[in-house]
Amino acid sequence: MGALALQTEQLLPEQIAELLGLSGVPGEIVGGLIGAFLIANIMLTMTAIAGPWAKRKITAAFTDRIAVNRIGPFGLLIIIPDAVRLLSKELIVPEGVDRPSWDLAPIILPASALLGFAVIPMGDLGPVNIHLADPEAGLAIVFAFASIASVALVMAGYASNNKYSLMGGLRAVAQNIAYEIPLIITALSVVIFAGTLQMSEIVAAQGTALFTIAGVSIPAWYAFVNPFAFVLFLVANMAEIGRNPFDIPEAPTEIVAGYQTEYSSVYFVLFYLGEFIHIFLGGAIMAVVFLGGAAAPIPALEFIPGFVWFVIKIWAFFLFTQWCRSALPRVRIDQLIEIGWKGMLVLSFANLVLTAIIVGVII
Amino acid sequence: MSLEEPLPDTVQEQSADDLEALLGDLVIGREEHINAPGFVIRPDTVQESLRRLRDDAGFDHLSCVTAQEYEDRFESIYHLKKFDDPTQEVSVVVPADKENPVSQSADAVFRTADWHEREAYDLVGIQYEDHPDLRRILLPDTWQGHPLSMDYDQDQPQIVALREHANPLQEDHRSETDSDTMFLNIGPHHPATHGVLHVKATLEGEQIADVESDLGYLHRCEEQLCQNSTYRHQIMPYPDRWDYISAGLLNEWAYARAAEDLNDIEVPEYAQIIRTMGAELCRMAAHFLALGTFALDVYGDFTAIFMYAIRDREEVQNILEDLTGQRLMFNYFRLGGVVWDLPEPRDEFFENIRDYLDELPEHLEEYHDLVTGNEILQLRTIGTGVLPPEVAKSYGATGPVARGSGIDYDLRRDDPYGYYDELDWDVIVEDGCDNYSRLLVRMQEVEQSARIVEQCIDLLEDWPEDERNIQSNVPRTLRPDDDTEIYRAVEGAKGELGIYIRADGTDKPGRFKIRSPCFSNLQTLPEMSNGEYVPDMIAALGSLDIVLGEVDR
Amino acid sequence: MIGLLKSMATTMKHALDGKTFTVEYPETAPEVSPRFRGVHKFSQERCIWCRQCENVCPNDTIQIVQDDMRNGEQYNLHIGQCIYCRLCEEVCPVDAILLTQNFEFTADTKNEFVYNKEQLKNVPWYKGIDPLNSRNPDRSAWVGEGDGEIDYQ
Structure with missing residues (x-):
């Protein structure tokens, strides 16, 4: 637990500033910028692996195929030709698009997701604690950032001057509103447990052992403490990031690709990127709030750096989204809204009240 | 779930003469098709004849409508069957005038006649009276001539000047007051149409108010x-x-x-x-x-x-x-x-x-x-x-x-x-x-x-x-x-x-x-x-x- | 909920069993049936220029040019237009035209798919196998004797 306490003390920008010998406001600014740059790059790298390569490989495994295997080991180098291919395509700007917002939307989407990572504690890598900022309202901030994405989707859908896009945009809003509330309410139940909104504190609160069976101690991760909330959060999170069975804003077989129908080339890449970063952000929130952040599942594995655990948890979530994609049909928009407002919302409030009672009475 | 019901014995079998008696004076001639009796009727009694066959004789399946042109006449054939016993068949033959091929539509009796008659009109050129929507179905709206008719000119250019025909890509001038609905083209290039089908959908929000299929993209004669x-x-x-x-x-x-x-x-x-x-x-x-x-x-x-x-x-x-x-x-x-x-x-x-x-x-x-x-x-x-x-x-x-x-x-x-x-x-x-x-x-x-x-x-x-x-x-x-x-x-x-x-x-x-x-x-x-x-x-x-x-x- | 979990379990089972059904095509050429119908092979030595193949061809893919003495001069076949129905092989009385199992052919333009008799002669066997032998036993089954009127010209 000593390591954890240390983590919470010194954040990445401070460490960088110290390393550069800067202090005060310039140190904060320079350290913050460099730290943000590093973390953004880590995320972009992960997206680059996930998008052109991992997603293909995972889908292929589920569908009994081989997928990319020609370039590099396991076809890993397909990333490079794919990047070249995507970026070198013609950027087609359809007639009648609403230029400022049409151009802004592809930037807002990945940016909002990247911003969310600012407050995520990603564990330590050697002596470095990868955590950009730790405001007291961390959890609220990350949800705030993540939900900017729906603005981007609406902008894209509306500005594209395409009926499919418009429908995709409208669906995105309806879906986000319906699932944001259960998502946050469910997260609140964790806040009740932890007694704080600060990310590092939420992680620290999960650091104790819940109970020990035959020498194996189960950590007090909120996924184990309150599995019901975990499942609720998982479902709401899938809807929030728009993955199957909730990929309604895209729905290729119904509305072609929804808000991204008219986008091509770099703009499309940005959308694609944004989606993947969004999945990773969803995974990061899951990890922090329910899976003990960057902690190892059992003490025996603590020699592996926390950051590695963190990445593993994010990728596990990514894998889960792909798993669902292989097996679950898409629900219809009205069913989705119904599930959101009539099911999820009620359940999440029930969960909140129950948690409050349990926490108030027992603890 | 799966069950093989024996054919109900109630399916009565009518001889060709019974049917002729049923149709009475509607019949103006007899034809013999292999495995089906054929009755020739006047082109303005199609609905009447088919209705009698459907309601009184139980021929509830209009399997097919065939149109063709002879040297002296046009002809539509309605192939009727029974869902209960498809071995009972009857063909209703409707000759139409060579110069002015007009025939009554069967759409009021069998809804399936709608498209079949449109196809007959499109390819052979028979005009169906009372048809709700007699347009071309397989060929483009601008097509000139009816390809399976005898006087069709194969070499005729099919490029039609705008003044001769409405532009299929014309601007939509539907009234503003009717703006609750949205018109959406689903296809012909859409991930879910299984080929080149064009579904013209009128939407009310996300709900379908009306759909109309536009066929013929894969028509290969x-x-x-x-x-x-x-x-x-x-x-x-x-x-x-x-x-x-x-x-x-x-x-x-x-x-x-x-x-x-x-x-x-x-x-x-x-x-x-x-x-x-x-x-x-x-x-x-x-x-x-x-x-x-x-x-x-x-x-x-x-x-x-x-x-x-x-x-x-x-x-x-x-x-x-x-x-x-x-x-x-x-x-x-x-x-x-x-x-x-x-x-x-x-x-x-x-x-x-x-x-x-x-x-x-x-x-x-x-x-x-x-x-x-x-x-x-x-x-x-x-x-x-x-x-x-x-x-x-x-x-x-x-x-x-x-x-x-x-x-x-x-x-x-x-x-x-x-x-x-x-x-x-x-x-x-x-x-x-x-x-x-x-x-x-x-x-x-x-x-x-x-x-x-x-x-x-x-x-x-x-x-x-x-x-x-x-x-x-x-x-x-x-x-x-x-x-x-x-x-x-x-x-x-x-x-x-x-x-x-x-x-x-x-x-x-x-x-x-x-x-x-x-x-x-x-x-x-x-x-x-x-x-x-x-x-x-x-x-x-x-x-x-x-x-x-x-x-x- | 159980149905959903079952679905997910099924796909996961497939993901973990490591079985794939992808054929890595250029490296491993697929086995094709001896009856498979690919590009034609033509033998001028055998051909008696009876023009039956030209007549039977459903979409005029085969074009034969003869001189005044009815000696064959050209035998052209548009392998891009061909529908590979094998009727030409079926009617040929001397096995002069045969559909190989070779399905690998490319060209830059459509016109290059018009093969003349030399090109048709040089069409390689797929995997070096002449499928005629494995097809022959069946041939006698319907070209043979039987009751009724026989009219094979």
């Missing part, structure tokens, strides 16, 4: 191709290309059945068993694809189910490749039999099929786990795309679409051909009338097909070696007598696939008409999807399992 080919050899490769989704042998059988009955050709029993086996293998392949694409439409991306279905279909295709030499365009049937005996070594071939059939139940179980047992899929498909049985009958829906609506109609049993009546199998009927029922029907039909194939290979294995006669002797040139007419149908993968042939005394058909099951089934789309959500329309379209090659021909 298949009927005319067949009219220019010889009976004996040249027509047979083409049926493979109607429903090209691996239902080739079933299509070939449609032509083979019509042409064999027309020319009085006997098919050896051994060849019939091979045909039955091949056809059922094709049906399995076609249904697997239908399952895969339906899953694709409902699930979204190219998901596991599609791939698993393709994998199973691939196995069937391997077997078919061994048998016929090709994976899709088989050209395996010949008039009077099949072209090849089973491949040598026969044991290996039987073993391949047996291995496959042994694995099949396990795979089907997997589909049930993946698809039918999935709650979200049930949520999506149960109670959506509802097609009540009466509506289905009126639209002439057949095949799994009809059987999913509780109509116990399968030509393999009701109008037996091949070796089906010797084998033990069930007709699958589900009465949910929705997308889910149609899915279930297809999945269970795969099981039944497997049963048939299994019995066939048992028979083939024990067949004495010196009686393996795969083809009867058929003259090299077939010239059926002038003016013999026949309409024959088989149970294709999508439903009743009928062929009408009129011989004109040469070695090529005078008129060759294809009754495509997909064409009639697709007509039910508005009934299924109006008032539903866009995703349900897509699912309904997927559950119809159309192949545009067969719709447009």
Whole structure:
């Protein structure tokens, strides 16, 4: 637990500033910028692996195929030709698009997701604690950032001057509103447990052992403490990031690709990127709030750096989204809204009240 | 679930004279088609005649409408059947004036006449009075002339000046006050239209107010191709290309059945068993694809189910490749039999099929786990795309679409051909009338097909070696007598696939008409999807399992 | 809910069993049936220029040019237009035209698919196998004797 306490003390920008010998406001600014740059790059790298390569490989495994295997080991180098291919395509700007917002939307989407990572504690890598900022309202901030994405989707859908896009945009809003509330309410139940909104504190609160069976101690991760909330959060999170069975804003077989129908080339890449970063952000929130952040599942594995655990948890979530994609049909928009407002919302409030009672009475 | 009801005894059988008496003075002449009496009626009494036949004699299935032009007249033929007993057929022949071909529309009696008459108008040029919407259906609106009419000028340029015809791409000038609805083109290039189908949808929010299918993108003049080919050899490769989704042998059988009955050709029993086996293998392949694409439409991306279905279909295709030499365009049937005996070594071939059939139940179980047992899929498909049985009958829906609506109609049993009546199998009927029922029907039909194939290979294995006669002797040139007419149908993968042939005394058909099951089934789309959500329309379209090659021909 | 879990379990089972059905095509050429119908092979030595193949061809893919003495001069076949129905092989009385199992052919333009008799002669066997032998046993089954009127010219 000593390591954890240390983590919470010194954040990445401070460490960088110290390393550069800067202090005060310039140190904060320079350290913050460099730290943000590093973390953004880590995320972009992960997206680059996930998008052109991992997603293909995972889908292929589920569908009994081989997928990319020609370039590099396991076809890993397909990333490079794919990047070249995507970026070198013609950027087609359809007639009648609403230029400022049409151009802004592809930037807002990945940016909002990247911003969310600012407050995520990603564990330590050697002596470095990868955590950009730790405001007291961390959890609220990350949800705030993540939900900017729906603005981007609406902008894209509306500005594209395409009926499919418009429908995709409208669906995105309806879906986000319906699932944001259960998502946050469910997260609140964790806040009740932890007694704080600060990310590092939420992680620290999960650091104790819940109970020990035959020498194996189960950590007090909120996924184990309150599995019901975990499942609720998982479902709401899938809807929030728009993955199957909730990929309604895209729905290729119904509305072609929804808000991204008219986008091509770099703009499309940005959308694609944004989606993947969004999945990773969803995974990061899951990890922090329910899976003990960057902690190892059992003490025996603590020699592996926390950051590695963190990445593993994010990728596990990514894998889960792909798993669902292989097996679950898409629900219809009205069913989705119904599930959101009539099911999820009620359940999440029930969960909140129950948690409050349990926490108030027992603890 | 699956039950084979014995044919109700109440289906009364009328002789041709009874029917003539029923129609009374509406009949102005008699014609004799092979296997169906034909009554000639005046062009302004079509509705009256058909209504009497439907209501009083029970001919509730307007299978096909054939239009053709003779030297002295135009003619529409309404091929009527009974859903309860399709062996009872009657043809209502409606001659129309050569100069001014006007004929009453049957749309008020049978909804299916809508599209069939549009097609007749489009290709032959008969004007149907009282038709709700007599426009071209297969050819573009700007097309000049009617290609199957006698005075059609092949060399006429089809580029039409704007002043001669409205521009199909004209601006939309619908009134502003009507702005609650949105017009949306779904297709012709859309991930879920299974080819080049263009669905013009009017939306109210996300709900479908109206859909209209725009066909003809894949129109290849298949009927005319067949009219220019010889009976004996040249027509047979083409049926493979109607429903090209691996239902080739079933299509070939449609032509083979019509042409064999027309020319009085006997098919050896051994060849019939091979045909039955091949056809059922094709049906399995076609249904697997239908399952895969339906899953694709409902699930979204190219998901596991599609791939698993393709994998199973691939196995069937391997077997078919061994048998016929090709994976899709088989050209395996010949008039009077099949072209090849089973491949040598026969044991290996039987073993391949047996291995496959042994694995099949396990795979089907997997589909049930993946698809039918999935709650979200049930949520999506149960109670959506509802097609009540009466509506289905009126639209002439057949095949799994009809059987999913509780109509116990399968030509393999009701109008037996091949070796089906010797084998033990069930007709699958589900009465949910929705997308889910149609899915279930297809999945269970795969099981039944497997049963048939299994019995066939048992028979083939024990067949004495010196009686393996795969083809009867058929003259090299077939010239059926002038003016013999026949309409024959088989149970294709999508439903009743009928062929009408009129011989004109040469070695090529005078008129060759294809009754495509997909064409009639697709007509039910508005009934299924109006008032539903866009995703349900897509699912309904997927559950119809159309192949545009067969719709447009 | 159980159905959903079952679905997910099924796909996961497939993901973990490591079986794939992808054929890595250029490296492993697929086995095709001896009856498989690919590009035609033509033998001028055997051909008796009876023009039956030209007549039977459903879409005029075969074009034969003869001189005044009815000696064959050209034999052209558009392998891009051909529908691979094998009727030409079927009617050929001397096995002069045969559909190989070779399905690998490419060209830059459509017109290059018009093969003349030399090109047709040089079409390679697929995997070096002449499928005629495995097809021959079947041939006698319907070209042979039988009752009724026989009219094979």
